[in-house]
Amino acid sequence: MTILTVEQALEELLSKIKRLGSESVYLSEAVGRVLAKDVVADISLPSFDNSAVDGYAVIASDTANASPNHASVLQQIETIYAGANPEKKITNGFTSKIMTGAPLPEGANAVVMLEDSTESENNLIEIHTQVQAGQGVRKEGEDIQLASTPLCEGTLLHAGEIGILAALGQPKVNVVRRPRVAVVSTGDEVVEISQGVIPPKGKIRNSNRYLLSALTLQTGAALQSARHLPDELEPTMRGLKQCVESGADVIVVAGGVSVGEKDYVRPALEKLGKLDIWKVNMKPGKPIAIGSIGDTLFFGLPGNPVSAQVTWELFVRPALLKMMGRSNSQRMQVEALLESNISHSQGRTEYVRGKVRWRNGSFHVVPTGEQGSGMMHSLQDMNCLIVIPADETNVEKGSTVTVMILGDYL
């Protein structure tokens, strides 16, 4: 199998992924989800002509001669509050005081702001400015028209869209369901933190179980299960089968995927399903196995937590987002000024964990300490990956580099 570039591997991976089915969820739980169905407006917005300001509802022509030095004087006949209905019609020479959002009274076609008026005795109102017809008024349907489709299938629901859906009277919405992810850590050297012991020499704590579970939730997917498998073929196959049988859409394994003598993940995948991508030209994370078991998508990530997180970012996250119906899974990339040297030898595209900040009109980036793939502290405070192209040599302080901003960490 040839070694692919990150772009080639991602393209091949995404070409096989389809959007999952839908489910109905309460609007209060729909943020971050993707609409699975068009939403049609059951009313116009606004649904009635109303005032855009606190002021006086008028017939615009009654203000034709008004100016700061010369007031037009109108007689107030009513006060209309938001939520109430006007009872009196406006005719020439008359006005009603009106609050923002209150229905415009019949006959009026403009609203003068309170700041451009003065109340005088006997309910007489002095208007100090000329207004045009329509000024200070929100017309029925000017925002959203009855029976139009303001939100289409495929829309990502941010807070703004949630607000619109509430205005459209949708207590529940149809969204693409979350992929169910089965997390699998591997290795005979790994002990569970629930044992509450200092690992004996030769053993390490299970970081990946928690790291991958957290990444699952952070990506917006559902955590189906988290299990640990020993470095043996039969139990590895059994464990992976159980993940499939429990209905996982995606299995993400960390470790055991390389060419070590006890790396059984790839052989197990090849026996149970099929391997599509193996080895991507990147650092960290060269050995990565992507394939499927039946309809379940399979990722075998490197065991080093750092490599696992970087390969999750580059492959697992885009795949999960596509399943969730997101049309764009790319991270934002910007140019940044490098604040320290990075040593890099030609050959593989390198993803250096970094911290990027906007300062004095440009982005500045610094690597988060030592970058060995065993250096877990490089994950702390990381908010970007600095992308060093494969054909690049050492990159010097002061150079411009491309950084991939990890939005969740800003």
Ligand code: AMP
């Ligand atoms: P592997 O890919 O299985 O060869 O593992 C690569 C490195 O990652 C080794 O140093 C492992 O000890 C380490 N590693 C594997 N699994 C875990 C885990 N669950 N938690 C922390 N480190 C791990």
Ligand code: MG
């Ligand atoms: Mg291992």
